[in-house]
Amino acid sequence: MEQKLTVDIEGLSGFIPTEEIMAYAARSSMHLDELSSGTGKGNDFLGWINLPRTIIPELGKIEACASRLRTLTEATVVIGIGGSYLGSRAIIEALSDSFAACAKGGHKVLFAGQNLCSDYMSELLSLLDNLNYSIIVISKSGTTTEPAVAFRLLKAHLEAAVGKESASRRIVAVTDRSRGALRKMADTEGYETFTIPDDVGGRYSVLTSVGLLPLAVAGIDIHELVNGAASMHSTTVHNHDPGTNPALIYAAARNLLYREGKKIEIMVNYTPKLHFVAEWWKQLYGESEGKEGKGIFPASVDNTSDLHSMGQYIQEGERHIFETVMSVMKSRKKILIPATPGNEDNLNFLAGKTVAFVNEAAERGTRKAHIEGGVPNIRIGIPELNEFSLGELMFMFEIACGISGYLLDVNPFDQPGVEAYKKAMFSLLGKPV
């Protein structure tokens, strides 16, 4: 039995005829060719498409380095922001114990450089006072403010703790092949380094060492992740048949919905473990589509928690929304609901059922209720939360994002608007020109 990721658009049938979606998906397949032949906008940033194959020779070195850091230290601080943060964080949270931070053993992975919060940084440094740790610093240029500030502070802290020489063996840089501040510093100090390819943008970099090195340090099976992505590569990249290409269906459906006035896409999960996959997805789509006054606004909810929060709005508020559900079909752990003699809470009808069974009913019930309430629903079926499935899922999202950008007639691989706040900030900070 082969279990594969699926995209199910049954929940759109009351809003857009299925034939219309399929026909639009078929027409959209021309954009697949633009992606694979590099004839569309942003074609100098298409290296991510072949990563499931091109990254393979690097996996050994990544694993060797991860193994070295795990042996040498009890924790690793990953310094990065945006695409140098969200991919690894998403997969680590998806596959780790919910209470890993409380656990006694195991190699801890901590994050820094993803904000400029003074209290956060101070509390991290206090924690590190009592930990034997290493650092992975991820930055193409080495001058992005948040990670650069964090690296200054952490480098000084680590050198003070173990000495400059020992620190240089505990610091690994993921950066440009030859240029930039971090490359220069790494060469001078003798850090082990990994390269960020020139033709892969930050938000598409999870399958480079940017994502894979932190993942390997966290004990994630990066081969399986790449295998999943490779499997999705062969399902999507050259497949013009919408019936068997989930990326085509997803891209076409969401873009038709947008044209019908559904301006907000809510990414839905039923396990808090997928919270950061939605955050990664928000960067991927928000940054790829949100330009020239266009683009679906990406939002997310963690259910069933948020059914008791955003649920009211989704059920009965403005009808400018649609939902995409990441539906995990199998839990790892099985828990039976016990019977109670008194049945005070009236839940004995669930006794002997699993918690997952109830969660699944909540998901199916919500889907029905929201569709009836006027909210179109796309369902992504994920066989199980594991490395392979996440590889499939994230690669599907990437391909669909490229197609989506082309359907919107924008360059899905640039982010010109990100510079605006930096410029204003540097001016306030009096940065020398």
Place this chain on the structure above:
Amino acid sequence: MEQKLTVDIEGLSGFIPTEEIMAYAARSSMHLDELSSGTGKGNDFLGWINLPRTIIPELGKIEACASRLRTLTEATVVIGIGGSYLGSRAIIEALSDSFAACAKGGHKVLFAGQNLCSDYMSELLSLLDNLNYSIIVISKSGTTTEPAVAFRLLKAHLEAAVGKESASRRIVAVTDRSRGALRKMADTEGYETFTIPDDVGGRYSVLTSVGLLPLAVAGIDIHELVNGAASMHSTTVHNHDPGTNPALIYAAARNLLYREGKKIEIMVNYTPKLHFVAEWWKQLYGESEGKEGKGIFPASVDNTSDLHSMGQYIQEGERHIFETVMSVMKSRKKILIPATPGNEDNLNFLAGKTVAFVNEAAERGTRKAHIEGGVPNIRIGIPELNEFSLGELMFMFEIACGISGYLLDVNPFDQPGVEAYKKAMFSLLGKPV
């Protein structure tokens, strides 16, 4: 020097004339009267307005119970969902060490019953196998599925660990005064109990024992929180002058923006500590306004992290958004950025400055860039992250939410749509009628 919370609408001047907002705010003050005299929609749920005064006699009992649980055990599991979860979680995260979960000492507060994730529950139970813990179970009815399922499992787990009698001293119920499954169970088993007032809905309950008991267990100063709310009460409830009433200004401004087609409000922070305050705010506003096909869609970003994710969209995407920034004016911890001899990262111009200084420049620069990009900006000035300020902030949001609902001509105190998914779920689960 008195430091108070402020709402600043300068960042709207390019979009709506300030006089128009002030005039609309003045007219909106009629809704203040409806709130305080109980003549508006949903007037059987207005008990929250006087909580800053009426809760005071209960604080001693809450603190005594919290102190007992802290002495008796090393961790407390708080079981609740929606309004019985988000308020306490928001304040705990805002005021706790970012790495409290990793800390060796201190009383841990854990959450359950806010999802139906089998893996989460299983991992929580494994963690609790090695912890000496107590339980606070919060539910008006005692039959809400998520907390009821969690309580069944945790009650059985705790009784197995310490015996039925000892468990009954470690379980505290926050529930209805006289009715419902949890009240009945608590009376039978002899749990200590606290009452959820009949006239306070879940999302407005943070200043009842629902919010305050978990907070006190976490070591939060609940007197100061209530003091902050009381201060905001006297600033807002009977104050018809928009010039000095931040709730009037906030409510009027956001509703005018909505009428101008700004359909999405993005709640922005510059410290990850405020992440769950935004989640609490989403429930408050989404559930109060999202009905009858109306309402602003509440979203949030954690900056500067999300400037490298949602930043592109906010800067250049569809212009249907506005931002409200929770601007904390003072950090607790001070960290200086060190100089480096080589200045490889070009950051020596920041040497000797604090991280907070850079964060503040990022905030001001972003505000400028986003306003220039066409995004109206409301700024809530918060003197410092402490109990008093959070009390002010949350009470201001509550008053403004009541006014907003009335401006939208909906009942801001009901949530009829939340039942729809439950009905569909129970049907799938075969619940006996």
